[in-house]
Amino acid sequence: MSIFEGRGARAVAVHALALALGAGCSAGPSGEELVRQERAGLICSMGTTATRTATGQYICAPSGYTAGFGLQLNETEFSVNTSQIQARVAGACPVGQAIRSIAEDGSAVCGSPFTRTVVVSPVGTPQENGVALLAALGGITGASATNPYLLKLEPGVYDLGAQGLDLRPDVSVEGSGEASTIVQGTRQDYQRGQISAINLGADPVELRALTVRCSGVTNTIAGVFVSGSSVRMSRLAIALTVDPAGNGSAVGVSVSDTSNAELDRVQVQVNGGAGTGSAIGLSVFGTSTTRLFDVRASVAKSAGQGYSVGMYVSSSATASLDQAAISAAGGLYTYGLNGQGGSAAIRGSTFTANGGNVVAGIVNFAVAMALENATASAGGPGAMGLASYSSAGTVVHGSRLSGTAYGVFNGGGTARFATSQLSGGTSATGTLAGGGGVVSCFGSYGANWTALSAACN
DSSP states (O other), X not given: OOTTSHHXXXXXXXXXXXXXXOTXXXXXXXXXXXXXXXXXXXXXXXXXXXXXXXXXXXXXXXXXXXXXXXXXXXXXXXXXXXXXXXXXXXXXXXXXXXXXXXXXXXXXXXXXXXXXXEEEOOOSSHHHHHHHHHHHHHTOXXXXXXXXXXXXXXXXXXXXXXXXXXXXXXXXXXXXXXXXEXXXXXXXXXXXXXXXXXXEOSSSEEEEEEEEEEEEEOSEEEEXXXXXXXXXXXEEEEEEEEOTTSOOEEEEEEEOTTOEEEXXXXXXXXXXXXXSXXXXXXXXXXXXXXXXXXXXXXXXXXXXXXEEEEEEEOTTOEEEEESOEEEEEEEEEEEEXXXXXXXXXXXXXXXXXXXXXXXXXXXXXXXXXXEESOEEEEESTTOEEEEEOOTTOEEEESOXXXXXXXXXXXXXXXXXXXXXXXXXXXXXXXXXXESSSEEEEESOBOGGGOOOOTTOO
């Protein structure tokens, strides 16, 4: 089709008319320009021409002007090209969500600000908060060693009731601080894997920055029960209270079987009742391996019945303690540390026992035990700083052992002391006494730098 056919012919005719009437008139657009306008479906005003944009669109633009990057020009008006420059953000996200992306038109796309962190917020009563916590844990899918998840608890009280919280593999739980986030429960069935408020039966998991609280215990309960092979606890507070009039038993942290657990800056408080039940701060048994650093355990029980024990090591368990402070008071048998089996390496730690009928800062029945820069003390009639009966051996370096009756009572087995202070009783024999076994001392001494009894040779 020639330039004079179709719409182009009309444009040229218009141009010819303009030339015929052009005496005294300013020059209009050229014929070529009119053809471009006609083809683009435009009628441009004087001083503007049909101009093709970077996107292929024709617009009327002032002659001699060009829209730069991010701009578009229509006749005499510049505007922003939103395909190149982001429009102003419009809209807002609901509480708990964040802007994940922004569309070209400025609209916001909302969603969780995290990918593998699930945040649990208090929604009402402590019981309602507990339901929300359990639902959030149950809603996590796809957690694995290469895709671990964190369940983050905002400040609040989360009451789990009788259900408890059973952690899942590769899902760790973090509160907002021991004073701000409290998880409590009443589960009291002492069956492995079904214990109290929190069960760490999966691995690898970590529990941190919160308080575990259980009160009114009438049966047997553990604040945290560990059976997973790779478990870590840090910045925790655990508080258990037994019904004062009942026979319930309570264990702050129980590490069982083949577990591999690490406790860092954990505080345990157990208040036992007046009955025959036991009150125990920490218990490690089976073939478990437990490392404790800067752990504080305080156990108190009414005098006269049951056991009050700061820490219990038994079976073939392995325990390593650094900078720990363990104490026990009340009960019939009162021990800061009760060693029934396995092994224990203790450094820079303190064990204290007071009250009760049989009292010892440390009693070692069958543990291979090593103490370095440690302190064991006991108060009350017949109280012993260290009572050693273990044929596996007790080795003491640079430590202080003191008791109202005996600094050390060696009832059998093997006990060795180097550069340590052993003090107790009012006589030389009160410092170190016993009924057999092998005892050897090197550079050790009694209270006020006095010589030890002849039993230490």
